[in-house]
Amino acid sequence: MHIKTILVGLLVISGFLLGGCANVPPAKPNNICDIFDDKSDWYKYARKSEKRWGSTIPVMMAIMYQESQFVHNARTKRTKILWVIPGPRKSSAFGYAQVKNETWYEYQKSSGNNWSRRDRYQDAVDFIGWYNAQSQKRSKIRLNDAYNLYLAYHEGHGGFNRGTYKKKTWLRNTAQQVANRAAMYSRQLPQCEGRLKGPWWWPF
Template sequence: MIGWQALIKHTALVLAVILASGCATSPPSNPDNLCDIFEEKDDWYEDAKKAEKRWKSPIPTMMAMMHQESRFVAKAKPPRTKILWVIPGPRKSSAYGYSQAKDETWEWYQHNSGNSWSSRDDFADAIDFIGWYNYQSGRLSKIKSNDTYHLYLAYHEGHGGFNRRTYRDKQWLKNVAKKVSSRAATYQAQLNRCREDLESGGWFW
């Protein structure tokens, strides 16, 4: 009887750990409202605030870019290509995680940010990466920290591509950048309404 009780307790503990892990990595239920995101993911605001302070990149800009890249899915990957329209082929790129950073770009970040043990499926690391990249966009492409439209174009095209204006004939990309910029403005308005609660901790009680 004691053995069965121990087994039941052990099983319950394992299930609790699995469920807690799932909640930690699942995307927020309302990604269109920044206040709801930070209410549901109670570590994310502090992580985003640290990135904002470190890299001078506004939280709404970073979060809007992450929304566009992964919809806040921790292990997001690009879809596979199709061979003969049916057989799954290789993925279009090595992009992975919340920020959809490619292997080589993430390695650049690791080597130059002081965050060498970072992981692309960790929110704190991913938001720090986006802030760091936006900082590089200011340094290498002279983009202002609150210019979400051009920051996203540089994020997508790379700094070399942005400086060569490779986005100029990509109307679809410019439309996406406008959408990201609009979302950042919406996120900013939302954050203005709840930031005091987030700072005081009252939001979570």
């Protein structure tokens, strides 16, 4: 009985360690091939989202990097009460894609992905693909236009359509960084995509 208890304990600890490793951000986020080599399942989920929504893998990955640096449980910083006491967070944005509660609920209802989680990569990349598809419909943005897709992602479609970003130099600079990263990922991906796709019959 004692040995069985020890074995169960070891299995539980191993599970926690493996789960923790699975959530560690990619070691080399500046190369999309290194990212997908590091995270073996990420490419197939990104490709699935690309095929479903039409938004390209480099654009989705560049937006995700900007939002969370691929940290699965990223959150906004807490406010301070009397400059010392931790207060409420600035928003409910959470996860790989930094999505607010209400936007995530809209995605779940619209996409049918009711059991999705913001801290799970496959759901987060599907969300970004879905949101970019909404940007195409609501704001007439091309699905490979990383610059304007990010502005709409940050400001919301109503804000983007009203041009709220025009007075935010910092945001336009950030959107350009996203566009630059998407272009970099686009140059890198052909170097490894052939082997990442797998055999011709592979569903993704």
